[in-house]
Amino acid sequence: MYRKDLITAEIERLAQVLARIMGLKLDGDFANANSLFNETMAQSFLLPHTILDDRNLDAFKIWLSESNLSAEKLDSLSEFLFYELGMSAERNQIIAPKLNLIYQVLAEQHKIVHLVNFHRQEIIQQYL
Secondary structure, X not given: OHHHHHHHHHHHHHHXXXXXXXXXXXXXOHHHHHHHHHHHHHHHOOOOHHHHOOOOHHHHHHHHHHHOOOHHHHXXXXXXXXXXXXXXXXXXXXXXXXXXXXXXXXXXXXXOOOHHHHHHHHHHHOOO
């Protein structure tokens, strides 16, 4: 029960951070939104921006397999990355394949499939 409460609290905190990032983007404050995004990736997911920003998927695959993130945390990471799409064509080409990998891990390793994720995978195809 205690672990579940900790996971729930972490997910709620991450949702608040994501809402803040989205608010900053809506306000046109892209520099602060990007800074908060990178900080969250590094601190909450232990995902260095060098791996996230690398076009080569190999480093991300290694990070994904070694990170041992819970299904809930992976789902939160997918939320953050999904809302990075649409910023630029170059960014889309970097983020979309990584999102597909996360959805694949969620489905295959954690046996978690969301209708929302199915829809998002269809959207992601336009960026690939």
